[in-house]
Amino acid sequence: MKKKVLIITYYWPPAGGPGVQRWLKFVKYLPDFDIEPIVFIPENPNYPIIDSELQKDINPNTIIIKNPISEPYKLASIFSKKTTNAISSGIIPNKKKQSFLDKFLLYVRGNFFIPDARIGWVKPSVSVLDNYIKEYPVDLIITTGPPHSLHLIGLELKNKLNCKWFADFRDPWTSIGYHKQLKLTERSKEKHLKLEKEVLNTADHILVTSPTTKNEFTKLTHKPITVITNGYDVEYIQKKPLDSKFSIAHIGSFLSERNPRIFWKALSELIKENKDFKEDFELKLIGKVSQEILDVVSEFKLSNYLNNLGYLSHNQALIEQRSSQVLLLVEIDSEETVGIIPGKLFEYMAAERPILAIGPEGADFSNIIKETNSGTFFTYDQKDEIKEQIIKLYDLYKQNELKVYAMGLQYYSRKKLTEKLANIIKNEA
Secondary structure (H helix, E strand, O other): OOEEEEEEOOOOOOEOOHHHHHHHHHHHHHHHHOEEEEEEEEOOOOOOOEOHHHHHHOOOOOEEEEEOOOOHHHHHOOOOHHHHHHHHOOOOOOHHHOOHHHHHHHHHHHHHOOOOOOHHHHHHHHHHHHHHHHHOOOOEEEEEEOOOHHHHHHHHHHHHHOOOEEEEEOOOOOOOHHHHHHOOOHHHHHHHHHHHHHHHHHOOEEEEOOHHHHHHHHOOOOOOEEEOOOOEOOOOOOOOOOOOOEEEEEEOOEOOOOOOHHHHHHHHHHHHHOHHHHHHEEEEEEOOEOHHHHHHHHHOOOHHHEEEEEOOOHHHHHHHHHHOOEEEEEOOOOHHHOOOOOOHHHHHHHHOOOEEEEOOOOOHHHHHHHHHOOEEEEOOOOHHHHHHHHHHHHHHHHOOOOOOOOOOHHHHEHHHHHHHHHHHHHHHO
């Protein structure tokens, strides 16, 4: 008999960006393992990124329940649509460049909406789902965050109905990098920590995307915690030849704090020192890019080599990354980001193009890159090593030998990861 699982998520097509991919794909494959997903989403969300093409991955037989949501970002956009969309997308301006309005909106977001701006959706959603579950029982509830307010829906339903509940953390809660930028008061910090601990100790099972997050949560709860990383799907996309230029491409949001000056400096030096490199080089940026990144690109006189394509649909982004010569992966250089494994890593690996990765020392994703032989990883103090690697990649490009020989990628396929999730559900629900 099929298990019925209610999945509560904020991000769902037509939402674009990385937040939608994980559960869109789980829902796609769960029926293959005798699990029936029922998806609960907001009816009128304020998505900062739209990608209607993702709707093709939704099985028409999937039951989807919608409930209206009232979001403060819509009201805040009266003051500045650009700023509110950026904050909603996770792009927070550099501290030194924050305007008074930036600081004000961050303060309001951090202290008046705990744990996040979707807190107002909790109470009405609990009411709707309480009635739904009583009429149509389910075997398990799964909440996924961010936004972490959705875990409070699971918390209340667990307390009211004594149902099985899994809490899925695509990103950490209080230890995530941008948390410190929300200008939280001490009282607000304590409230976040209290809610986080309550969720972690009430849910029947915790799902996380990295070993570091698991280790952090193990200190806060004795509940079972399982790592299920993000992954890649088998995508049938239009074939496009490799770029004729020596293109280094970054796909996805390029946040202000993901700004490795050593990388820009290495490129700048190579352009000055190597005439052929200067003629062949192209920097491709695909996705939302913060102004601070563009400013640094200009500072290092790289603007003439920049091809800023902006946000593309997921399908178009896949085409571009598979035609790029090298794929750039950057994570913020901080202790808080050691456990962040960017979702794009797995699609990068599936693209079978060499990855040039820069991040904090001990980053979880550096181990995956090494184990799969899919690229090279550097820390923020390895400018000379990065420069040497770019030269090596460029020389292979000139010889038409720039390839990658990855291994073990099958363990990160979306279907394989869904099988792992399905086994946990069957054992516990």
